Each structure stands twice: as structure tokens, then as C-alpha cells.
Amino acid sequence: MSMKIVKVLALLLLCNLANAMDGVFDRSEEVNRYVGMLGSSVGPLELIDVSKQIYVSGISDARLAKAIAERLMKDLPKITIGQSDNIQYGAWMVKALAATGDPSAKEVISEVIKTTKAPRIRSEAEEQINEIEWHHRANEVMASRKNFNEGDDMRVAMLLNELQSDDFSLKQDAAYRMSWDKILDPKLMVEIAKQVQTYVDNGKHTDNKAEMVVMSHYVKMLGYSGNAEYKPLIRKLLGTPYLIDRQVHIALKRL
Numbered sequence: 001m002s003m004k005i006v007k008v009l010a011l012l013l014l015c016n017l018a019n020a021m022d023g024v025f026d027r028s029e030e031v032n033r034y035v036g037m038l039g040s041s042v043g044p045l046e047l048i049d050v051s052k053q054i055y056v057s058g059i060s061d062a063r064l065a066k067a068i069a070e071r072l073m074k075d076l077p078k079i080t081i082g083q084s085d086n087i088q089y090g091a092w093m094v095k096a097l098a099a100t101g102d103p104s105a106k107e108v109i110s111e112v113i114k115t116t117k118a119p120r121i122r123s124e125a126e127e128q129i130n131e132i133e134w135h136h137r138a139n140e141v142m143a144s145r146k147n148f149n150e151g152d153d154m155r156v157a158m159l160l161n162e163l164q165s166d167d168f169s170l171k172q173d174a175a176y177r178m179s180w181d182k183i184l185d186p187k188l189m190v191e192i193a194k195q196v197q198t199y200v201d202n203g204k205h206t207d208n209k210a211e212m213v214v215m216s217h218y219v220k221m222l223g224y225s226g227n228a229e230y231k232p233l234i235r236k237l238l239g240t241p242y243l244i245d246r247q248v249h250i251a252l253k254r255l
Helices: 003-021 028-038 044-057 062-078 084-099 104-115 119-128 132-143 154-163 168-181 186-201 209-224 228-235 242-254
Strands: none
Touching: 028 044, 028 062, 044 062, 044 084, 062 084, 062 104, 084 104, 084 119, 084 132, 104 119, 104 132, 132 154, 132 168, 154 168, 154 186, 168 186, 168 209, 186 209, 186 228, 209 228, 209 242, 228 242
């Protein structure tokens, strides 16, 4: 085989590897599991847990959205005021459906608003119907494998995708997920510290409320890290707007 052909084959291999890394996560196994449970005879309490898992999964999948919608609309007429477990189940199913970000979710949730007998479910539906497009955008960002190498934790890569987004609402979502699940992976903390340093370098002044909220969350996570090396950086934020400054004092005490 000529050296020229070898070089071409090597180049093609590198291109294929690059394309694989730039692709999206294969979530089909999770989707199959969720769809199977939604189509089974499991009751509301079990499906509350399933709905919560779907809500935070970052999965956009039309088949999953259809399975949630079918089960929800099948059970909805049976849910009445006073059935606390069933009402909680209905509300979480609405949240799970919206979290798929699937366009079909809007029509189904609109029908829930019109037909449900439970005010809590209606209230959740009225809130979530406005979040569908945001979930779709967030799921698309999290789905990318750009920050993933074989052997990595998929959740960390997904959160890193959000942190590196230009959308402050996605950065805030990542920080919130990290705080809730106590995910303090070094890759995430390094990215947060880098963005906080950029904020400091830019003069620590902004009229952007969304940016201030994100920075307050970032400082909170640096405090949770337990890494005293972040103290000098955090101290640079003393005297910033109260929203951030409050978290600065808390974080310094933690460290």
C-alpha cells in the first residue's frame, strides 16, 4: 500500500473520529426504558419517579413525548381534587412532557389546561406550556458530545455544554443542577472559575440581571467546592451587587 493511500486513510479515520465526537449522545436505551414503563401497568407513584428522571434527563425524543402524552391523557380524566398522589403524578407528567421540548407537547398541554379537574395540574400546565421551547433549546445544547471523551461522565459533559453557552439561562440551569445534585467535577469548577475571572477582568459592573444571577450561582458553587485555592478569586468579588456579594461572604466562610 502506497504511503499516499495510508495518509488518505489516516485522514479519513481522523475525520470520522472528529464527526463522532461532534455528534450527539445516543439516548435510545433510556428512551426505550421510559417508553416501556409509561406503557406498562405501573401506578402513579412509580411514574412520578419516572417523570422526575425524564424532567432532568435532557432528552428530546418524539417517541418519548408521544408515550408521555398518551399515558397522561389516558389517566387525566380519573384525577380529581383531593387525590394528592394522583395530582402530583399529573403535574409531574406535564413537566416531563414539556421537558422533552417536542413541538407536539404544546397541543397536548393546552388540552390538559382545558380538561383537567385539578387546579394544581392546570397551574403547572399553564407554566410549563411556556417552557417547551426553552427545554428544546437546552436539550439541544446538552446533547452535544463536544466536551465528551470516552470514559467521561455524560452528565458532566452535558453541564459543561450549558456552562459554555452564550445563554445565561442555560448557564444558570447548569449551576442549579450542579448545586442540586452536588456535582463538583473539576472540569466544571475550572470552567466556572474561568468565567468568574472574566467577569472580574471586565470590571465587575453589569446591568444584566441574568448575568448577576449566574455569577451568584457560580460563587455559590466555588464555595461548595471546598477548594481554598478559589478564595483569592472570590475575594475579588467583594463589593459587587448584593446578589453576588451575599454569596461571596457565604462562600468565603465555607472555604
